[in-house]
Amino acid sequence: MLDLFADEEPWQEPLAPGAVVLRRFALAKTQALLAGIEAVTQLSPLRHMVTPGGYTMSVAMTNCGEVGWTTDARGYLYSGIDPQTGNPWPAIPDAFAALCHDAAVAADYADFRPDACLINRYVPGAKLSLHQDKDEPDLRAPIVSVSLGLPAVFQFGGLKRNDPLQRLMLEHGDVVVWGGASRLFYHGVLPLKPGHHPATGACRFNLTFRQARKIE
DSSP states (O other), X not given: OGGGGTTSOOEEEEEETXXXXXXXXXXXXXXXXXXXXXXXXXXXXXBOOBOTTSOXXXXXXXXXXXXEEEEETTEEEEESBXXXXXXXXXXXXXXXXXXXXXXXXXXXXXXXOOSEEEEEEEOTXXXXXXXXXXXXXXXXXXXXXXXXXXXXXXXXXXSSTTSOOEEEEEOTTXXXXXXXXXXXXXXXXXXXXXXXXXXXXXXXXXEEEEOOSOXX
């Protein structure tokens, strides 16, 4: 387990062209990030979204930012309104924005300006099937993904669903950034194993920052 290296300074691990794992990059700021999650979920509670095919996602989700990712009978889409509350999505907390900016700079995407942040909560057994992040109209912007709480196995493949997969353990404070040649690579999360983390209890949170509107 990477916790054996808890005293190590953050370090980088290349993942693929345009993709990098920033180990422990968010570790010093996790308390502020978790406080931000609490603030957002008070306004826009976590919920298990239902896909257009009628599948209820095992991951609970909400959003913050100018727009949020959601689903309905039409498919997957971004909207400025939370359909559960009828209100605009909460603003991206300052701690989120600062961490995302620093991670994007570290990964050589200094111009990244996210307008959406998905907040996912995993409990034991929850997973995210292999998929591409392709609902954004402009794919020049990267994805910045922050892991908090229980460790999870992240799968990262290629442009085809059946391409070989890399499997890596993501732990509390790790950040993955991918864009460029890797922007449409398939990825997912294996079912979360039971455990307890002192910061989040029996769950894992993931923050995923995106540029959901077309870049001017």
